[in-house]
Amino acid sequence: MRISIHTQLDYDLPHTTDILLQMEAAQLPEQFVESAHIALSPVEHFARVAAHDDIGERIWIRASGRFTVDYRSTVSIDRLLGDLGSLPEVPPHQLPGETVQYMLPSRFCQSDQFQTFVDAEFGSLRGGPRVIAIRDWVASHLTYVPGSSSGSTTALETFVKRQGVCRDYAHVVTTLVRASGIPARVVAVYALGVEPQDFHAVSEVFLGGEWHLVDATGMAREGGMAKIGVGRDAADVAFLTAYGTALLNNQSVQVGPA
Structure with missing residues (x-):
């Protein structure tokens, strides 16, 4: 494409x-x-x-x-598009060194505060199925409201308010995936399908030994995104x-x- x-x-x-x-x-x-x-x-x-x-x-x-x-x-x-639901998680002790930072809490993604929640909500799922469940949970429990957040809004605040923009959706997905023991990072992209069109933020998760883009807003598809940069959270990709x-x-x- x-x-x-x-x-x-x-x-x-x-x-x-x-x-x-x-x-x-x-x-x-x-x-x-x-x-x-x-x-x-x-x-x-x-x-x-x-x-x-x-x-x-x-x-x-x-x-x-x-x-x-x-x-x-x-x-x-020309991105290889795999079936997210079939991808296994990589055991922490086998993770490449460069992914370790994306297992840890960051300024806007306080994953250490969500472990009880993810165990209770998604505890029966592993790997790709858990990531899909997290994506779908965020999509169904958050409302996309332009202007409802600021550059200082954290994943925890968005989780409580249940509304935000693409940046906030990406933060919550990234946070819940990290709390599940799977590396996740925030990616700035240009993407087809975004309305209103703007710089777009999505999550990227490490499954099956590779990174895979995930957009809980439902606006962008993995094959229609051009990456700008990656980071621990939105502060790294402003x-x-x-x-x-x-x-x-x-x-x-x-x-x-x-």
Whole structure:
């Protein structure tokens, strides 16, 4: 599947500000970036650095005044799509070292506080069937409400409020899967089917020796997502982190078939 991406950002920076951007589709074995171009307003500094787990890149920017970004790309997705329900979990002692961090609690995913709940709710299930049950539980118990959460909302808060946006759905799924003893991380993606179209966040779980994307919002499918970056939670995959004041004027994300 080929998808076309066009993203525009428009900010005012009252003072000289350092910005960390992470908004370009990653070049990976399962997705090939056929073409890409990023245009920025004049900046004082521009430097690419590796992103989390070396998946994708971040860009350090130093700028002031009007700051704009125009990013366009075409991505071909050739991801192997397995039957999630047939995949076994990997025993913790056999997990690759790079997955261990995704077994642990993080700032927005307090998995250590949910072990009693997952044992009571999903205790009869293992591996892929448990992940599917968690995904379906989140889908049926949370309501998608734009504006119902903020950048500081945790999985525990979303679990209590029972509403949120894609970021919150991903946090709750990731948290419950980790509490089940299965590595899980948050992934920023561009995805077909997202309404309203925006940067999208999903979970990714480690089953059967590989990572598999899971979207409890039901909007995106594994074969129609282009990864931007991965991390312990949304803090690791923010599309823009400003170390100073950044005032949003406009933001636009368009994803469609290519």
